[in-house]
Amino acid sequence: SAVISQKPSRDICQRGTSLTIQCQVDSQVTMMFWYRQQPGQSLTLIATANQGSEATYESGFVIDKFPISRPNLTFSTLTVSNMSPEDSSIYLCSVEKGGAWAFFGQGTRLTVV
Amino acid sequence: GENVEQHPSTLSVQEGDSAVIKCTYSDSASNYFPWYKQELGKGPQLIIDIRSNVGEKKDQRIAVTLNKTAKHFSLHITETQPEDSAVYFCAASNTGNQFYFGTGTSLTVIP
Numbered sequence: 001s002a003v004i005s006q007k008p009s010r011d012i013c014q015r016g017t018s019l020t021i022q023c024q025v026d027s028q029v030t031m032m033f034w035y036r037q038q039p040g041q042s043l044t045l046i047a048t049a050n051q052g053s054e055a056t057y058e059s060g061f062v063i064d065k066f067p068i069s070r071p072n073l074t075f076s077t078l079t080v081s082n083m084s085p086e087d088s089s090i091y092l093c094s095v096e097k098g099g100a101w102a103f104f105g106q107g108t109r110l111t112v113v
Numbered sequence: 114g115e116n117v118e119q120h121p122s123t124l125s126v127q128e129g130d131s132a133v134i135k136c137t138y139s140d141s142a143s144n145y146f147p148w149y150k151q152e153l154g155k156g157p158q159l160i161i162d163i164r165s166n167v168g169e170k171k172d173q174r175i176a177v178t179l180n181k182t183a184k185h186f187s188l189h190i191t192e193t194q195p196e197d198s199a200v201y202f203c204a205a206s207n208t209g210n211q212f213y214f215g216t217g218t219s220l221t222v223i224p
Contacts, residue, residue: 033211045212048211092157102212104158107154107156109154
């Protein structure tokens with residue numbers, strides 16, 4: 001298993017500003033993933049964070065809007081840039097461990113006003 | 114890519130009754146099928162999973178069945194309790210690197 005800590009757990013931000021979400025894992029993992037979960041919706045993969053290389057973004061998500069860092073095998077950050085109310089969502093960090101399992105952090109609930 | 118459909122979107126059952134949630138997938142290469150429970154304000158938590166070489170798996174009151182031919186899998190919760198109330202997500206994965214999630218089922222267990 002893996003224990004994942006996300007910070008902050010929630011935030012209310014002004015439109016036009018940026019928020020950086022941190023994800024810390026209690027053990028080294030190869031792959032880390034960032035998801036968005038809009039209210040009442042399923043999970044949508046934003047990008048895969050790779051240590052030592054640029055993140056791989058899914059269709060509809062771009063690096064300028066969601067820059068990601070992965071400085072080591074236990075930590076990653078996701079920044080939501082130039083926020084608008086449409087960015088209000090829960091953002092979730094996830095890791096793959098043991099070959100197939102996906103573990104999630106508790107999520108960051110973002111409200112943009 | 115993979116497409117996972119989940120039904121029903123909402124489900125209400127009386128305490129003690131059984132609940133069944135069904136998912137279908139499109140990619141025959143998918144070989145790992147986890148189920149997640151998400152309580153309000155929390156991240157999804159893995160509750161049970163099944164691999165493509167197994168047809169059924171059970172863990173106490175929770176069971177999952179897989180039909181590879183028909184490309185569908187189901188979650189069965191027996192003797193439901195109020196604490197089972199949550200949103201449940203199915204997912205499909207090939208090699209476990211990327212997961213495709215269903216749209217979720219909001220389960221309410223009525224005391």
